[in-house]
Amino acid sequence: MEFGLVLQTDPPASEVVGLMRRAEQNGFRYGWTFDSAVLWQEPFVIYSQILEHTQDLVVGPMVTNPSTRTPEVTASTFATLNDMFGNRTVCGIGRGDSAMRVAGRTPDTLARLGASIDVIRDLAEGREADVGGRTLRIPWVKDGRLPVWMAAYGPKALALAGRKADGFILQLADPYLTEWMVKAVRDAAAEAGRDPSAVTICVAAPAYVSADLAHAREQCRWFGGMVGNHVADLVARYGEHSGKVPEALTAYVKERQGYDYRHHGRAGNPDTAFVPDEIVDRFCLVGPAAAHLDKLRTLKDLGVDQFALYAMHDAREQVIDAYGAEVIPALTGSPGPGPIPPREGGAARPA
Template identity: 60%
Template sequence: MDFGVVLQTNPPAWRTVDLARQAETHGFEYVWTFDSHLLWQEPFVIYSAILAATHRVTVGPMVTNPATRDWTVIASHFATLNEMFGNRTICGIGRGDSAVRTLSGRPSNLATLEDSIAVIRELGNSRGAVLAPGTDAERRVQFPWSRGSALDVWVAAYGPRALDLTGRVGDGFILQLADPDIARWMIRAVRDSAEAAGRDPDEVDICVAAPAYVGDGAAPAERAHMREQCRWFGGMVGNHVAEIVRRYGTDSAVPKALTDYVRDREGYDYNQHGRAGNTHTTFVSDEIVERFCLLGSPHEHVERLRELESLGTTQFAVYLQHDNKEETMRLYGERVIPAMAQTVTATS
């Protein structure tokens, strides 16, 4: 299993760069960031500094979207970074949430998302792409300056149709919660879709992303503090789940473990999006925090990660939006990542 961190691009930007550098030092292979240009600093500018300050980590957004950025500009960002620093970028993409809703926009529909993936992937891999296919505006474009760029596109999804799209066209699947029961259903849906599309299901990478807070976790007060620092995540996930409920109702194939908890959701303040201690997550129970996030001792983290790995997870990405960033990375580097590594002996 690979490991990544997910950072917010809060100022100062060099703090984000330093956290990325620390992540690499502790053995993480991926550095992801939020992409919401009104709420936080512009990530693609910061990616250049992260790549210059590190040696091997792969960087990218978790997640960008087709609505707030021109697709060819997104691809040009990645192809340029790859030319400058080697092929060390990755594109996480979804329909759009905070980046569009803070500007009174709407998430893209799935057809638009699928079209954008095709354009970004082709251009990001130094190939030609067709814009507006089947219309009078159809044209083929290609970066004449790009040679040998390599870019995977991983899709963030929750609902049945989005999971189906991910299986058909995604190089990877981003699941933003760490509940094994829900993950089992979603990973199966993606793999079934991939197989139906004639793809090898095992070739679709599976990234589970969730807050991880490492400590002793035994004392009730400490455990309660961990939950409060990560409760924001249930509110963020609740945005997507509420839309699924509106679209599919409560009697769909979506697991009730995912949909039931949003019944008492009353609203969401994007000014506090992704922030510990926000004021709009009272509907998120302690049980949901424990199920969606990884809390407690290194041993508890390893146990959950092994369960997720058995379901097909190939990467775990740690959201670090809490007050224990450096210590969580250190303990992952010293205790968790080594425990999850394949055992290799010097002699046999």
């Protein structure tokens, strides 16, 4: 199992870069960020700095969408980073939640998303693509490589991920739902004539290492509200008891009253009071390191290739370091971290 760190691109950008450097030193292989142009700073600008100040870390959005940037712009941006830093990017993509809704738009259709996956990957890897009826190719791309991983929850989106995407991003860490959704993706891949095992499976969720379970839950409760946006869409589309979406996913949003994106992805979000402790425990990783290891081993046995850790809480450095010291070595066999390198222009942070 590999590990990723997920951050919001709040200013100052130097803090994001520093945390990504710390993550790589602790054995994380991927650095992800949110991508909402109004809510946070522009991630692709910050990726260039992360790539410059790390050795092997792979970076990308969790997740972008086909509309805030057109597919050819997205492809060219990734291709530029890859040309500069050596194919160290991954494109996480979905229909769009905060980026679209904050700007007064609705999330993209699955048809547009599926077409965009092909266009972005083909252009970023130097192949021709049909863009609005016109055949385009980026002439300067040489030996480019861009895996495209798709985020999904509902049956049609899961099927699309299985047919088209190089990887599947599931933004929750509940083992029952993980098993159900991974099966749906792999079944769709097989039906499309693809090798199901070739689809990388990434589970993304908050993690908080602490013996103070009550505090850990409060720091991660926001995540149930974020996931609830997508779940509410599924309930509106399929109904509460359709059988097409597990009630283990949909039942908890009955008390949801609304959502203010000004608090999106932040601890203390006032719109997440409806999220019970049981959902926090199922969707997130909370408690001492041993509890994290138990859950991660279960997820690994279900076919999960990467766990991407959301660090939107009050203990970012401590959790990164705890994973580097206790969790990642236990699951990868790698040694623990060495000394944390100093930040540019400042002293080393305490390990």
